[in-house]
Amino acid sequence: MTQNSGQPLPQPPVAKKVRTVRTHHGDSFEDNYEWLRAKESADVVEHLKAENDYQEAVTAHQEPLREALFQEIKGRTLETDLSVPNRKDGWWYYSRSVEGKEYGIHCRVRAQDSGDRVADWTPPAVEAGVEIAGEEILLDGNVEAEGQPFFAVGGAATTIDGNLFAFAVDNAGDERFTLRIRDLRTGELLPDVIENVFYGIAFSPDGTRVFYTVVDDAWRPHQVKAHVLGTPVSDDEVIYQEDDVAMWLGFDLSADRRHLVLGIGCSEFSETRLLRFDAPGAGLQTVISRDERILYEAEPFLLDTGAGTDAGTPQERILLTHNKDAINSMVSLLDPAELAKPLAEQHWATVVAHSDDIRVNGAGVTSTHLILSVRQDTIERVQVMPLAGLGTPAQGPIVEPVFEEVLYTAGVAGSDYEAPVIRMGYTSYFTPSRVYDFVLPTADQPAGVLLLRKESPVLGGYEPSDYVATREWAVAVDGTRIPLSVLRHASVAQDSTAAGLVYGYGSYELSMDPGFGIPRLSLLDRGVVFVIAHIRGGGELGRHWYDDGKKLQKKNTFTDFLAATDWLAGSGWVDPARIAAMGGSAGGLLMGAIANLAPEKYAAIVAAVPFVDALTTILDPELPLSALEWEEWGNPITDADVYAYMKSYTPYENVRAVAYPKIAAVTSFNDTRVLYVEPAKWVQRLRELTTGNEPIVMKIEMDGGHGGASGRYVQWRERAWDYAFVADSLGATELLPGAGLK
Template sequence: MTQTPLQDSASSSPDSAAAIPTAAASADSLRPPVAKKVRHERTHHGDTFVDNYEWLREKESAEVVDHLKAENAYQEEVTGHQEPLREAIFQEIKGRTQETDLSVPNRKDGWWYFSRSVEGKEYGIQCRVRAQDTGNPVADWTPPAVEAGVEIPGEEVLLDGNVEAEGKPFFSVGGSAVTVDGNLYAYAVDNAGDERFTLHIKDLRTGELLPDVIENIFYGVSFSPDGTRIFYTVVDDSWRPYQVKSHVLGTPVTDDEVIYQEDDAAMWLGFELSSDRRHLVLGIGCSEYSETRLLRFDDPTAALTTVISRNERVLYEAEPFLLEGPDGEKSERIVITHNRNAVNSMVSLVDPAELTKPLAEQHWSTVVEHSDDVRVNGAGVTSTHLIVSIRKDTIERVQVMGLTGLGTPAQEAPVEPAFDEELYTAGVGGSDYEAPVIRLGYTSYFTPSRVYDFVLPTPAQPAGELLLRKESPVLGGYSAADYVATREWAVAADGTRIPLSVLRHKSIKQDLTAAGLVYGYGSYELSMDPGFGIARLSLLDRGVVFVIAHIRGGGELGRHWYEDGKKLAKKNTFTDFVDATDWLAGSGWVDPSRIAALGGSAGGLLMGAVANLAPEKYAAIVAQVPFVDPLTSILDPELPLSALEWEEWGNPITDPEVYAYMKSYTPYENVHSVAYPRIAAVTSFNDTRVLYVEPAKWVQALRSATTGAEPIVMKIEMDGGHGGASGRYVQWRERAWDYAFIADSLGAVELLPGAGLK
């Protein structure tokens, strides 16, 4: 259920209020699929809930599959008149996208790695070319000039996704790695959409695949520094990553060593190599506390060591590295980003010897102090600098400081790359430990993605230097000047100010005639950061005012913002969204009768909740892979990822108060007799995070209860996972489907004068 939101999810537009189309009328002659009712009782804490549609969970049942296919057939009939609009939006997305393109090369060890996309092909092609070492650090870390569609001398193809995907219903890469010497390439492939991957290893000297093949692994792979082993993660039956294993190349997979197994069903396990590749770093945790374990690579007899025990209930991340002292000697240190006496987190430096003492007796040096106004998201190191990610005034930023004097009064002041927009996102996009630069990604609502290299500060250049490597091209006559993004604030019933990002075409007038779309997520402390989206332009160009509601439960305003929208405060997320909708309805920009809502995954739960809370405020709701039956899922620890959700929503199995609170808002169990707006539930058959059965049951309940005539449809991708189908053209068509449903429902099907592709 946890996922990074679809950043480009939201927007719709008006033509004229009188032109709201006839989807409902066209549905009058159609009969939606009616699932049989099979009584199923669920009893907890003395409360019995009768679920007549639980039988739809039987994924292997031919009757269930036939029902889902009937749902698809129904939605195709109901929405068939939207096909020209879908095609138009698809062509707009395609027409604005430079289909033959490439990423900015990123250096790792002795190679530059990059990906190419080719017009007409669904998937990227992973490539590399040798790097040069001339002795000039900045020159050696300046990416080579690579041209779209032009092969450069010495270019090697590591993986062509189009070849790999041929004949497969789905294709996704869940991780890749290259040995330090550049000879071996490992990649993990999913051909079903269920996020279980098969690991292959290629010898890049010969192009041949090694016989080592590992089935059913999870995201992420890494080679050991000496290239003799590869590390990977395995999930348990409930789809929780619980084992990190090590495979020695050339040995049977059955001999693979379990480096660590996490048996707590509420804890998530992952791993990475430390920046200097001296340690394997295991991260174990939930949303409220964590534990880091380290394994040294330079000592074959070394055992895992724990930085801070989970029993201390500290939420933290740890990065070990060698710090040079005033005498020139290097000694082991660990930089820890933590919430110990710091709700918004802070950064400390600790000598590993301190970790043998009780926590209360340990000496930690403060590197970045706690602030009520600044959320510290994380910290990492290069050989010369500390890199800190922070969030201030809702905006994600990057700061750097030299390692000299770190944690002492001689510590250097932080340096922050400067950008000239109010609403933007800047984040570290990767860097090599020895590099004199760090790679930054930058975007805003109307600035296409940019890639910068930031030359790290030196005494000769104390402010560092931003070097623009690329701005993603946008074709079709796009101009940022045609659009406006502003920060507005809604006010909740309890007086809380809710930040909104309001996006519109510059020609929209504040005359109560436009259509509006409100998008939200509001869970897991995930922030809906400013980001450019080509598909969104198709809605803005049709006059839709697009509002991103930064509601409680997200992370935009610090840890308190998250905590005030989780567990027994979860309803704040839903009421904040309704308050954001009320702001839009009263803003003067839109006709209050022409507002739609959009959200996905946990944002799909949000859609279901607001549909029950305030159905009259929305003309249409699109819920993508919606988590609309959370109580059923979380009550069953055997279901995928359910136990991991207890720290987000509470544990309704053991706590009757949590059970009652969740039951009071869960979308499926609170469907009632009311006129629901047009609703589209969009899902995937192989989704392992939010099972298809949740929207399938929800749609049946909605149709049974609604007193209105608006159509309620479910669109299911039979070969997709949590993110939908895998190819880029298919994904564009899926986005076009969602946006056409919204635009059609709002009477916003025509382009504004002068808008659209040029």
């Protein structure tokens, strides 16, 4: 890659070497760049700015392409738009976006009740750019962000009576939020201000308390606290504190808002504790102890069992989604009285039996139905069944909304306990996001009714038929078939000349589900064949797919990605010399690993907020989130085998003297999940050892967090930067004939 002027590239910044030796299990590793961790050091900040200067010089010739990509993203996006109103209690809530403004505006209008339940839950007709009579603005992100380097909302909640609105704002990008409360009757902020809260806010049903989460020094949520409005924050009650450094803590309200539900756990086992709002003096009740090593979620609710003397009187029950003797999880129904017995003696009624082919992701309730989220054949689906007869032989049928496409994603986007409908989101690779209301089945409508409320408009003459998405399969080194989603412009010929990009993640049981993306169209319009590799470590094919790509099986994630690359190289679509790779966070670790394993397979690699110094991080439990990573990678502090296995693949330790391709590491100074120091060290070591001449750059957002900078226009430019780097590296900068904005 050379500048348009033909002048040689500037020299990259060279960090000084300060020898540090890390020794564990009798093994020593010399690290010359650990000093870059000193975030407050003027030398570190100066070095990072020099990295940005170098990156800007190296990629300056890409600026016209970046601007073209940005304009294409902007030109396809309806900038003045609004969400479909969602009813909660007596109000319809929605958000607006306005052309030229970075952030959303959160609004509401009062709902009306006519007695026709479906009509009362039909959202009002709202128009982009048109104010509705009675509209109230709850939060204008553009006003809140004024004069701030960063802006993000970490949670919001409204009291049942609709009078108070709580919201949490981050102005640094470090995901530590300030919670404030607005009286919506007057528009004034209450004096209550709570600093350094984590994601998630909820009011008590009576509106007198607000619940929030606090992180510890390692950025692990470890306390759930309650603030009584009008009292000093110093008096806030600690509802629960989790001291196990390997466990994550969160909370929610039960669907019927009768309980505060505390979720404590890791990816392998969990514990739920319940607090009844009508009996707070009873304290927290543990559903299943973590000592049983069961991974589960619990939802307390009232069920009309229709039996005996209790017929017609709803009884307390607990819905369990769990993996007890069920690797893909199942759903059971439990009488709370059973909790007094030893686990082996408890009776759990089966609601949804275990299946080797169907992964149960979760279950919830409305006042009339059970709502299931399941994954089958890589696709996430929503299913419902009536509560009547639940857990008995008289249990009702499972009903699933039917969609026409094969590769799609459908999920519950919100539901109210009393509503006769559930709100659903739907998307596919080339179907823009849709919002549906699914009218829950009744005797008159046993299949339910799917009502389309909105399809997000795409401007610029977008035609779904211009693009093709297919499911293909690569074969891993151990013979495992790896599902691929292959996306391309319909005019691309299968003549082995196109450019290709392989994207992957493969960690934490997260699935790369089908979804529409306007920025991606700009790559497809330039003839890039885009492959999403559904590799092990993700959750696309059930729990075993995840288990086979974690801890001492982690290398399967990397070799699966290489197999996906080999499939693309031999598919007949692309020139094998024109393939790039992209991934972020744990997918950035993947990028570092495949760069070391097979640098010759790639013309370019983009690693976003990359977890490339994973072993150093996890060996230090004082660093943010380190202890929580043991469940994913193993504990290299106590286990010599885990240490040796990790050291054999972690990117930073395994940089070697080979010719690396063009590499871009993209990061943020205030990221608390993957610290900027990881890519900063990695690029130094890459430049030190590479035998090739391709540039290795680091782009660092000095005011951003794990998701980059805030503001939609800024984020569009960041995506344009990533894609321009790829397209330029692959020689895919020109639009295909007839492609692009119309």
